[in-house]
Amino acid sequence: MVGIVLISHSSGLAEGAAELAGQIAGGARVVAAGGTDDGRLGTSTERITEAIAAADAGDGVLLLPDLGSSVLSALALLEELDARRLRIADAPFVEGAVAAAVAASAGLDLDTVARSAEEARDARKL
């Protein structure tokens, strides 16, 4: 199953989004990587790397950053790690996490999971 890592400046935001996506998509592997190592707002390459390892079940990992340096951190890790098994989704954070988690939980492949997250850009809620 494809794993999903939610990258945010805020650990509360990343963990809340992971909890929500996990509830809606039972069985998905959604791991939060939010905040700095000492609990402040920010991004931590180490935390993201650990989250990728925790999410990885062998079928690849989708990174979903919220904004700003979350995106830059994700891009930097893509250069460092095995890029064939990682994708970054350009998608709204909550909606993308939910859509990706549902796709991943159904056993779809990394490209399809990434596309599901990115289709969230067009989803209307009203």
Place this chain on the structure above:
Amino acid sequence: MPASSEPTDPGTADAVIRIVVLPKHLHARPAGKVAQAAARHPATTIELHHGHRKANARSVLGVMGLGAVAGAEVRVLTTGGEAAAVADEIVDILCAPEAE
């Protein structure tokens, strides 16, 4: 068109429509279950219609975006693959009692 002995057009020959009145809101969790089920049947096209809106069942956000609440009429349209069995599976999810 001359009548053909065997229905061979997969786009129309095996189209199935089911109409349900929702016993519960079609909100996040059931929408997730619908999308998970849809993903398990890639050979079948599944649409949900509610009023003027329609959603591809594979899109959890699209299904949530229907805004279908308890008491609403939802049509489930399936074509291709095991269209009838898939339609029944989706109807079962829509009609299942609220979990937990």
